[in-house]
Amino acid sequence: MNVRIEALAEATYVTPEGRLDFDAAPGFQESLERLLGAGGKAPAALIIDGAALEYVSSAGLRAVLLGARAAQKAGVPFALCALQPAVREVFNLSGFSRIIAVHPDRATALAQAQPGRA
Amino acid sequence: MTTRRTAVPADPAQLSVLTEFLREFGSAAALAPTQLGNLELALEEIFLNIAMHGSEPGVAPRVEVSLSLNTDAVTMTVEDDGPQFDPLSLPPPDVTASLADRPVGGLGVFLVRKLMDTVSYERVAGRNQLRMSKRLDGPA
Secondary structure, three states: OEEEEEEOOOOEEEEEEEEEOOOOHHHHHHHHHHHHOOOOOOOOOEEEEOOOEEEEOHHHHHHHHHHHHHHHHHOOOEEEEOOOHHHHHHHHHOOHHHHOEEEOOHHHHHHHHOHHHO | OOOEEEEEEOOHHHHHHHHHHHHHHHHHOOOOHHHHHHHHHHHHHHHHHHHHHOOEOOEOOEEEEEEEEOOOEEEEEEEEOOOOOOHHHOOOOOOOOOOOOOOOOOHHHHHHHHHOOEEEEEEEOOEEEEEEEEEOOOOO
16 A cells, blocks of 8 residues: 655645555554654654545554554644545444544644644 | 356456446446445455455465345445355444554455445355345445
């Protein structure tokens, strides 16, 4: 799975492309942890853009959960946006939508991640 | 349409082989993308459960998957010759726990139950048999 990363001043956008399954989950988790890890400058917000994400399984959910936790620990706002219906359904069923912010698009996710500007 | 069947060793590296098998079936049966996606998720979760937890050291069980299309549903059966294990006996995860308290595992079988219309387990002739069905025009 390819993961596109756009590090902008207002937020870092992570766009996983294709299938976030058991094979892809470890690499994706590593990408998130690298972005949040010590050394570099922490992003202003970490927003996962689901527009190109076609599939997620429990292994993928686990990677997102661990990413959300790492972001919380680092004090970085974390959100998902633009999930396709099938992926959104899996997030809803798993109860993840209650613990991780899910927004319709990047603009909404960004506004919510910056309380001062919302 | 006839039933299609394949078998692989219970090794996580075989997941892509099974996914490809299912996608070929889905395309031949003209399944809707949502239904195919739900079946892919169910197959991944059940297969990995067997591959990660259902074997004795040094012996990978053999996993057989069969798919059949009826007039109103797809039936998928996953069988393995590993130790007796009923995945449906697992307690449901707490899907209301907070971010910090949320366990990182246990969601797979829960999602399978939610996304499939029927799921049943049987131990048949020394094999674990999990049978799932997804209605063709049911709720996605």
